[in-house]
Amino acid sequence: xxxxxxxxxxxxxxxxxxxxxxxxxxxxxxxxxxxxxxxxxxxxxxxxxxxxxxxxxxxxxxxxxxxxxxxxxxxxxxxxxxxxxxxxxxxxxxxxxxxxxxxxxxxxxx
Amino acid sequence: xxxxxxxxxxxxxxxxxxxxxxxxxxxxxxxxxxxxxxxxxxxxxxxxxxxxxxxxxxxxxxxxxxxxxxxxxxxxxxxxxxxxxxxxxxxxxxxxxxxxxxxxxxxxxxxxxxx
Numbered sequence: 001x002x003x004x005x006x007x008x009x010x011x012x013x014x015x016x017x018x019x020x021x022x023x024x025x026x027x028x029x030x031x032x033x034x035x036x037x038x039x040x041x042x043x044x045x046x047x048x049x050x051x052x053x054x055x056x057x058x059x060x061x062x063x064x065x066x067x068x069x070x071x072x073x074x075x076x077x078x079x080x081x082x083x084x085x086x087x088x089x090x091x092x093x094x095x096x097x098x099x100x101x102x103x104x105x106x107x108x109x110x
Numbered sequence: 111x112x113x114x115x116x117x118x119x120x121x122x123x124x125x126x127x128x129x130x131x132x133x134x135x136x137x138x139x140x141x142x143x144x145x146x147x148x149x150x151x152x153x154x155x156x157x158x159x160x161x162x163x164x165x166x167x168x169x170x171x172x173x174x175x176x177x178x179x180x181x182x183x184x185x186x187x188x189x190x191x192x193x194x195x196x197x198x199x200x201x202x203x204x205x206x207x208x209x210x211x212x213x214x215x216x217x218x219x220x221x222x223x224x225x
Contacts, residue, residue: 009150043114043200043216044153090152097143097168098214102152 002027004074004091006101013081014109021076021104023065023091032094033074035065038103039087047089050074061085083108112136114217116201122223123191131186131220133201139215140206142184146170146197147219153200159184160206191224198222 005024013019025031032051036044048059055067065076074091086108091101117132135142143158155168159178173195175187184203188195201217 041219043218044202044214045216046213049213097155097158098153100145100153102150 002031002093002095002099004033004093004099004101006089006091006104008104009102010105010107012107012109015083016080019076019078019081019085019106021089021091021106023074023076023101024072025074025091025093026072027093027095030069033065033067034092034094034098035059035063035074035076036090036092036100037061037087038090044090047076081106081108083110114201114203114215116199116217116220118220119218120221122225123188124225125192127191128187128189129191131188131199131201131222133184133186133217134182135184135201135203135215136182137203137205137215138181139203140181142178142201142203143168143214144174144176144184144186145200145202146195147200148197156186156199188222191222193224196222196224 003026034049035047038044047063048057050057050067057065063078088103088105090103093099114135140161144156145153147153154170156174157176159165165176199220202214204212204214
């Protein structure tokens with residue numbers, strides 16, 4: 001069955017520092033992969049998605065993610081974190097339905 | 111264009127009570143779904159629908175009923191609430207046209223507490 005794993009429950013970074021959130025997927029073929037962000041008390045917002053083609057995907061709010069088949073990973077990156085990026089981040093994959101990871105909570109310290 | 115709307119935003123129930131969580135979308139999406147979000151568990155699919163009159167179970171359907179009489183509405187019913195159903199519930203919709211895995215649009219959520 002398809003699944004995604006987010007190994008980091010919580011990450012703290014300083015404002016202005018770079019960020020990488022990890023996501024590993026389990027699927028034999030090329031998966032559909034997504035990153036969502038959830039601000040406190042809000043619903044989920046799509047940051048970016050990967051279906052095929054270029055393995056480096058650009059998203060909104062300055063985020064990008066790289067699909068690495070050899071590592072079964074789809075890590076989310078941002079070169080310089082802003083305080084407003086503090087939120088919960090979910091990786092997801094799609095087969096006949098969406099499967100979400102357990103989320104990574106990001107804290108940004110000044 | 112309101113997107114996906116959910117009511118109520120907050121609800122407190124006593125064990126055994128029933129209630130309906132409302133979800134509506136104005137994007138003419140065929141696919142609608144309900145998730146529950148619990149700490150450390152991510153989002154888990156409860157029920158989904160691929161069109162009016164068609165519903166199916168997701169990962170955690172027990173204790174919940176759904177129906178889809180119109181394209182726009184997809185209510186979630188708790189027939190006899192239990193404390194284990196304390197959670198945040200999200201409704202989502204997406205189009206089935208084009209690429210599989212089209213973007214899902216999420217509602218703002220309903221925070222339910224069962225005492």
